[in-house]
Amino acid sequence: MTAKRDAKREDLKGRLIEAAQARIQASGLAGLRARDITADAGCALGALYTAFADLDELILHVNSITLARLGEALQQEATGAAEPRARLKALAKAYLGFASDNRMAWKALFEHRMAPGVAVPEWHLAEHAVLIQHLVEPLAKLLPALDTPDLLARARTLFSAVHGIVSISLEDRFIGLAPTDLESELLGFVDTLVSGLETERE
Amino acid sequence: MTAKRDAKREDLKGRLIEAAQARIQASGLAGLRARDITADAGCALGALYTAFADLDELILHVNSITLARLGEALQQEATGAAEPRARLKALAKAYLGFASDNRMAWKALFEHRMAPGVAVPEWHLAEHAVLIQHLVEPLAKLLPALDTPDLLARARTLFSAVHGIVSISLEDRFIGLAPTDLESELLGFVDTLVSGLETERE
DNA sequence: GAGGAAAATGAACGGTGTTCATAAATTTCT
């Protein structure tokens, strides 16, 4: 029976993930240090490498949890309005809300890069894909003539556009908008795009 | 007369910028090493810190040059078509073309982060703002009722959306589109958005 | 409980950006 071993191992993994999550939330991905994480988790520096292959793998697990939380936030909105326009706007608003409420964790999702030549694991790519799935259903109602591959492409494009708007606004690179202006700007954008889709359908 | 001093100083700066630019183009921002740059530029390691405050300042100068080249690429397209729809599509296409032709340099524009607590210098923010300016004129034709602040907000939103579509597609995070599909998807997006803007105007 | 296997430890390693006493080069003064 190796119960105690496995339990300790899982406990250590959990504490490391939690510590890394807290550090990311506080100082962002750039401020993440293996020595800080292990100190917070109450273990030795080397213990991190008995639980995970390297820091990247640990970050991937933190991002997994963030994606799950983001997925829940979107799921709540997706079950609300039935009309495609209202639902897409609700999803965009929820995405913006999550991003500004969990700024550092959300930024980590897209800032993190694997070591050169190392691909993102398949299971993590699949978790990202879920974000797009929420858009397919309302888009299908809006564009009944499209087949599945085309719908997926449109959904990915729409997600990318919304992500770009949220992303650039929450960075300091361009002159920022007030949060309330950002929301109305984003919802206006979705409105315009939906109107365009309806027009083209005719 | 301090002519020789200034000339040498400018020459050193130029060689460092050129070396950094080549390294970024070859291995990206993540593969940039102070020792590699100074070796390529033919100077000692410490010389970098007599020409620039730190690596960040050097990267900022490389990004400046990239922004200037991107600006030229957009300028060429901006003087072509007169119709707003055609011009916005030409600009989006040019942006995508520049991004895929200069992938590493383009990525560096948005991946680079200053040290924590240090703001991006004003002169560099201004260089970014130029990207948006190209969109204002065609948008003004499309939306004659809007005042300047609103036009700027719409232009920034449109740029962010196009940037998001290009950005996520050129990364490996989501399932990628073939380059040719990406272009038609992007142009279709601009088409839809312009149609939406025309509809709402009525 | 004894013996063996697995895991935790933290000092040590190689590599990073940055600094700094020293040396070289350039300008200024007489």
Place this chain on the structure above:
DNA sequence: AGAAATTTATGAACACCGTTCATTTTCCTC
């Protein structure tokens, strides 16, 4: 033009990073 003063180039040294590994400690099997 030559000497003194000032600025700049140098690269070894520093602090810090992720990661490794011989050693110790803990846990499982018998």
